[in-house]
Structures are given as C-alpha cells and as structure tokens.
Amino acid sequence: MQLKQLIRIATKSLIVNRSRSFLTALGVIIGVAAVILLVSVGSGLKDYITGQMQDMGSNLIMVVPGDIDIEQTGASGGAASGAFSSIAASKLELRDAEEIERSLPQIKDTAAVVMAPGLASYKSETVSGQIIGTTQNYINIRSSEFETGSFFTQSEVNSGRKVTILGHTVAHELFGNQNPVGEKIKVGDYRYLVMGVMKEQGGQGSLTSDDKIFVPITTAQRQFGLDNISIIFTQVSSSDEVASAVPLIEAVMLKRHDEEDFTVIDQKEILSTVSSILDTLTIALGGIAAISLLVGGIGIMNIMLVSVTERTREIGLRKALGATPEVILTQFLIEAVFLSVGGGIIGILLGSGGALLLNNFIPMTVTAWSIILAFVVSAGVGIIFGIAPARRASLLSPIAALRYE
Amino acid sequence: MTKTKNILRLETVSKIYRMDGVSVKALDNVSLAIMEGEFVSIIGPSGSGKSTLMHIVGCLDTPTSGKVLLDDQEISQMTERQLAQVRNKKIGFVFQQFNLLPRTSALDNVSLPLLYNGTTSSQIAKKAAEVLGKVGLGERLDHHPNQLSGGQQQRVAIARALITDPSIIIADEPTGNLDSKSGVEVMEIFKKLHQQGRTVILVTHDDNIANKAQRIIRLKDGKVIN
Ligand SMILES: Nc1ncnc2c1ncn2[C@@H]1O[C@H](COP(=O)(O)OP(=O)(O)OP(=O)(O)O)[C@@H](O)[C@H]1O
Ligand SMILES: [Mg+2]
Numbered sequence: 001m002q003l004k005q006l007i008r009i010a011t012k013s014l015i016v017n018r019s020r021s022f023l024t025a026l027g028v029i030i031g032v033a034a035v036i037l038l039v040s041v042g043s044g045l046k047d048y049i050t051g052q053m054q055d056m057g058s059n060l061i062m063v064v065p066g067d068i069d070i071e072q073t074g075a076s077g078g079a080a081s082g083a084f085s086s087i088a089a090s091k092l093e094l095r096d097a098e099e100i101e102r103s104l105p106q107i108k109d110t111a112a113v114v115m116a117p118g119l120a121s122y123k124s125e126t127v128s129g130q131i132i133g134t135t136q137n138y139i140n141i142r143s144s145e146f147e148t149g150s151f152f153t154q155s156e157v158n159s160g161r162k163v164t165i166l167g168h169t170v171a172h173e174l175f176g177n178q179n180p181v182g183e184k185i186k187v188g189d190y191r192y193l194v195m196g197v198m199k200e201q202g203g204q205g206s207l208t209s210d211d212k213i214f215v216p217i218t219t220a221q222r223q224f225g226l227d228n229i230s231i232i233f234t235q236v237s238s239s240d241e242v243a244s245a246v247p248l249i250e251a252v253m254l255k256r257h258d259e260e261d262f263t264v265i266d267q268k269e270i271l272s273t274v275s276s277i278l279d280t281l282t283i284a285l286g287g288i289a290a291i292s293l294l295v296g297g298i299g300i301m302n303i304m305l306v307s308v309t310e311r312t313r314e315i316g317l318r319k320a321l322g323a324t325p326e327v328i329l330t331q332f333l334i335e336a337v338f339l340s341v342g343g344g345i346i347g348i349l350l351g352s353g354g355a356l357l358l359n360n361f362i363p364m365t366v367t368a369w370s371i372i373l374a375f376v377v378s379a380g381v382g383i384i385f386g387i388a389p390a391r392r393a394s395l396l397s398p399i400a401a402l403r404y405e
Numbered sequence: 406m407t408k409t410k411n412i413l414r415l416e417t418v419s420k421i422y423r424m425d426g427v428s429v430k431a432l433d434n435v436s437l438a439i440m441e442g443e444f445v446s447i448i449g450p451s452g453s454g455k456s457t458l459m460h461i462v463g464c465l466d467t468p469t470s471g472k473v474l475l476d477d478q479e480i481s482q483m484t485e486r487q488l489a490q491v492r493n494k495k496i497g498f499v500f501q502q503f504n505l506l507p508r509t510s511a512l513d514n515v516s517l518p519l520l521y522n523g524t525t526s527s528q529i530a531k532k533a534a535e536v537l538g539k540v541g542l543g544e545r546l547d548h549h550p551n552q553l554s555g556g557q558q559q560r561v562a563i564a565r566a567l568i569t570d571p572s573i574i575i576a577d578e579p580t581g582n583l584d585s586k587s588g589v590e591v592m593e594i595f596k597k598l599h600q601q602g603r604t605v606i607l608v609t610h611d612d613n614i615a616n617k618a619q620r621i622i623r624l625k626d627g628k629v630i631n
Contacts, residue, residue: 005520016508317504320465321565322493322521324486398465402504 025343027296032347042282133220149196297381316401336386344378497566556587
C-alpha cells in the first residue's frame with residue numbers, strides 16, 4: 001500500500017465532504033491567522049520603535065539627570081516617570097557638555113538640550129509644540145534632514161540670537177504652503193526669525209522632530225528661564241568606541257559633580273532594553289493566539305471523532321474490501337493533517353495578507369518565524385488531535401461497521 | 406479446470422455471540438465443503454445464521470471454534486491484517502444493501518479494492534472501466550450512486566467484487582433490495598460468472614433464486630439440515 005494512494009484516498013474523501021472539511025479547518029485557519037497577525041503587531045511595534053531610535057542618530061551616548069537604573073526603567077513605568085521628575089531638579093550644566101567635548105578627544109560632538117512645551121504663533125495661527133534649546137552640534141548628532149533652510153550656527157548660539165528652526169508639523173500648521181524661512185514667528189513673548197524647516201519624520205513623543213521648535217540654548221535659557229539641562233547628547237565616531245567612552249564620560253562628569261546625580265546611557269543599551277520588552281510582548285501576544293490554535297486542534301479532533309462515527313459504514317466497507325487497520329489509521333491521520341495544514345496555509349495567507357493590509361494603519365511586520373511556527377504547530381496539532389479519531393476508526397470491526405445503522 | 410478441488414472447507418465451525426451475559430449460538434458445528442467453480446446457494450429462515458456464515462467464509466469474522474480452510478489456508482487463526490489481505494485477494498463480497506460510497510462515482514467505487522493492493526492509478530482506472538463494462542454499465546462510469554437505480558447500484562457492487570479477480574464471489578441476499586426485474590438481471594450476471602468458472606456462494610430467502618444454483622445448502626438454527 002503506497003502512501004501516494006493513501007493520500008489520494010484522503011484527499012478524495014476531504015473533497016467529497018468539502019463543506020465539512022472547511023468548517024473543520026476553520027478553527028485552525030482562525031488560530032493561525034491570529035498568531036500571525038498578533039505577532040506582526042508585536043514585531044511591527046518593535047521595528048517601528050527601534051527604527052525611530054536609530055533615526056535619532058548613531059553611536060550616541062546620552063547623559064541624563066538623576067541616578068537612573070536603565071534596566072529598571074525598562075521594566076516599569078514608575079521608574080521612567082521618576083526619570084522625568086529628575087529633569088526638573090537637573091544638576092546638569094552647559095559646562096558639562098563643553099568639558100566632555102574638551103577633555104575626551106574620541107567624542108566627535110556634544111549637544112546639550114533644554115526643553116519645555118510652548119506656543120508659537122504667526123499672524124492668526126497658533127500651534128503648541130516642544131521648545132528645544134540646544135547647540136549647533138545637535139544637527140550633526142541627530143540625523144535630521146532639512147526641507148528648507150539650515151540649522152543655526154555657533155555664532156548664533158554664542159550671541160543668543162532669536163532664531164528658530166521649525167519641525168515639519170509646526171511649520172505647516174503655521175505657514176501652510178508658504179515658505180517660512182525669513183519670516184518671523186512669535187515664541188513666548190519675543191519674535192524669532194525662522195531659519196529652516198525640518199523634513200517630516202513621523203512618529204510621536206521625544207523621538208520625532210515634527211512638533212519641535214528649535215532655538216539656540218543660550219536664547220532658551222535667557223528667554224524661558226530653562227536652566228535645567230534635560231539631556232546631553234554625545235557622539236563617538238564608531239560603534240566600537242561606545243563602550244569605552246561611557247566610563248570616560250562618567251569620570252569627567254564625576255569630577256565636576258560631587259555625587260552621582262546623572263546617568264550615562266548608550267543608545268544600544270536602550271535599544272536592547274526596548275527590544276527585549278517588545279519581544280516579550282510579541283511572545284505574549286503570540287502565546288495568547290496560540291491558545292486559539294489549540295482550540296482549533298481540539299475542534300479538528302471533535303469533528304473527526306464525529307466523522308468517524310458518521311463514516312462507520314464507509315470504514316467497515318473499506319476494511320471489508322481489504323484495507324488493513326494500519327491503512328485506515330493512516331488515512332484518517334492524513335485527513336487530519338491535511339485539514340490542519342490546509343487550514344494553516346489558508347490562515348497564513350489570511351494572516352499575512354491582513355497584516356500587510358493593516359500595515360497602512362499601524363506598523364506591522366510579518367516575520368518568517370511566526371509563519372514557520374504557525375505551520376509547524378498546525379501540522380503538529382493535526383497529528384496529535386488526529387490520533388484519537390484515527391485509532392478509533394482503525395479498531396472498528398468490519399462487520400460491526402457494516403451492520404451499523 | 407478440475408472440479409474436484411475444495412476451494413472452501415468448514416470443519417465443525419461454531420459462532421457464539423455473547424452480549425450482556427446472553428449467548429446466541431449463531432452457528433452450531435457447521436461442516437461443509439465447496440468445490441472450485443461450484444455455484445451454491447444457502448437458504449434458511451431469518452436468524453438461521455446465513456449472514457454469520459457468509460461473514461466467516463468471507464473472512465470478515467473468525468469462528469468461535471472450528472476450522473475454516475480457504476484455498477487450503479487456515480483462516481481462523483489469522484490476524485486482522487492478514488484477513489484484510491485475504492479478503493482483498495480472494496474474496497469478492499456483494500451485500501444486500503449495496504454498500505457503495507455516496508457522492509463517489511461508479512468508477513471510484515469499483516476502484517476501491519485495488520487501492521489496497523498496490524495497483525497503479527492508471528491500471529486501476531482501466532480495470533474499473535473494464536469490469537463496469539462487463540456488468541453493462543460502461544456508459545455510467547461517472548454516475549454517483551444516487552443517480553443509479555437499485556439494480557444498477559447492485560451491478561456496480563458486483564463489478565467492485567469482480568475487480569480483483571477473486572476465487573470466490575460471496576453474495577448475501579444480493580436481490581433482497583431489488584424489484585423482481587432487476588433481481589433477474591442480477592441473477593443473470595451471477596449465472597454468467599459461474600459459467601466463466603468462478604465459485605459463487607449466494608445467500609437467499611427465495612426458493613426460486615436458490616434453485617438457479619447447482620447445490621442448495623439449508624440452514625436452520627445455525628445447523629446445516631440437508
Ligand atoms: N453481532 C451480533 N451480536 C449478537 N448476536 C448476533 C450478532 N450478529 C448476529 N447475531 C445473531 O445471530 C443469529 C444469526 O444471525 P444472522 O444475521 O446470521 O441471520 P440470517 O440468517 O442472516 O438472518 P436474515 O435472513 O434475517 O438476514 C441471530 O439470532 C442474530 O440475532
Ligand atoms: Mg442475513
């Protein structure tokens with residue numbers, strides 16, 4: 001008895017009962033599609049956030065106020081809000097940034113940042129945004145591109161000129177299609193000359209430049225009383241230097257500060273913390289969806305058991321005509337595996353198709369491992385949940401089955 | 406063909422069904438011999454054990470005691486697996502209720518036994534069409550059972566029994582579910598099979614049908630009475 005022949009028998013009997021076959025597979029279809037969709041949401045989120053963080057610039061080391069444990073920050077929101085409250089009490093100074101750059105030759109650039117929410121207005125339009133006071137090097141460190149104009153220079157920082165660079169959203173809400181460069185907008189109580197507009201970056205929060213209003217740090221400290229430095233960005237030339245630079249920066253900072261009222265973090269560390277959180281999230285989402293796959297498998301077993309009873313006469317007949325118990329067992333196992341694998345394939349198509357479609361609205365990444373996993377699990381489900389009905393079928397006695405009404 | 410060889414021999418075969426403490430002796434010390442090429446009918450009242458006898462002769466069941474020799478092979482001690490192979494090779498079974506697979510074409514129904522003996526697909530299709538032609542259904546290969554009359558369905562079932570070229574055709578009341586005209590047609594086929602040299606064992610209630618055979622074995626209460 002060749003396997004090929006058995007596969008043909010199983011396929012025929014699935015096709016003959018096509019609507020029952022489809023309904024049986026439906027549980028697996030839904031389960032697999034759910035696994036793929038939810039895993040896509042998780043990994044899409046991860047790709048999105050890590051992408052955004054990489055957009056910040058590469059080989060970054062940041063000095064932030066307060067003594068924060070980065071691992072803990074990752075693990076709980078409470079520690080993160082602690083980090084924010086420490087900005088208000090920040091003991092970081094502009095001089096710290098200058099000292100780091102002066103005493104460590106491997107540091108390419110540094111930029112200190114102060115920030116506060118604020119309003120910008122032009123003629124009758126007013127928008128709210130985030131005022132960022134920083135130095136000219138900021139633009140070297142954060143890889144942002146310009147739509148028009150350019151960033152301010154050292155001389156503008158040194159003299160505390162009232163100039164500003166606008167994020168994409170701010171510029172477009174104030175000016176519409178008009179070119180803002182050369183115009184004056186009002187930020188706080190004073191007028192600022194617009195020098196440039198950033199390209200649209202997308203995303204939200206502190207990572208995007210879209211809602212930012214950049215001014216020289218000296219101006220910001222004078223006009224808005226922003227003395228507390230929120231963060232100092234420093235950049236080394238290659239990723240190999242990051243690890244060795246971190247303790248050196250710490251040493252420079254400790255010399256200037258009596259106690260450890262700051263934290264030096266490198267970008268990679270944040271990235272790995274964030275990705276490990278999102279990996280956990282992805283696995284949790286996938287796990288929840290996998291339960292529905294399990295339910296789908298139980299559905300297959302249930303319907304296959306009913307179908308064995310329903311097909312008692314057929315089984316008896318096949319045995320009467322020469323099918324051995326092993327052949328019947330194999331036939332029913334193949335049917336179960338085909339149902340679950342077929343359902344798995346349809347579910348993979350639906351899940352990945354759906355993910356690609358939803359990608360227009362939320363970030364979704366279809367991962368190869370979720371597809372492979374879904375496929376393997378659905379095949380396994382078919383075998384495991386197919387065994388009980390297949391065994392029952394193979395043990396039927398031909399006469400009892402033929403007499404069955 | 407020598408007509409002296411016994412194709413089937415039963416020696417003191419008994420079959421006892423036990424259920425819920427009650428035991429029914431369906432066959433009681435039956436001994437008989439059937440020669441190769443013989444046309445035998447088995448007749449007896451309802452409950453006399455005809456079907457039980459056919460199931461044992463057809464290797465669908467094993468006796469409680471006694472010996473069954475098919476082609477000089479002792480079958481009562483065989484495993485399920487071996488019995489399945491004997492059924493496939495040597496026995497062609499025709500049932501009263503046709504037992505065709507629903508929603509399955511005549512061709513595929515007739516093909517069934519060949520699926521279990523390693524015949525290649527192209528040969529299966531060829532042979533199935535050939536035997537359907539022999540029972541006069543050469544034009545009905547793609548018809549499903551519900552598109553065929555009772556007589557035609559039974560002819561499909563006969564074609565299925567013939568496809569493996571078995572040594573014995575066993576028919577348990579093959580005309581029981583047919584009107585008299587279809588019954589006559591089906592009996593003509595059995596007569597022809599016998600003339601071609603096959604061994605035919607036929608169970609019936611009906612004396613007219615039984616009389617078409619060379620020999621009649623009468624059963625009563627599980628015993629042979631002639
Ligand atoms: N699986 C079984 N379990 C218990 N008793 C059975 C079983 N099969 C048959 N019998 C009993 O064995 C006896 C013989 O039954 P069998 O079916 O062989 O009769 P039969 O001669 O074929 O009758 P009919 O002409 O009605 O088909 C009956 O009394 C029946 O009730
Ligand atoms: Mg009977």
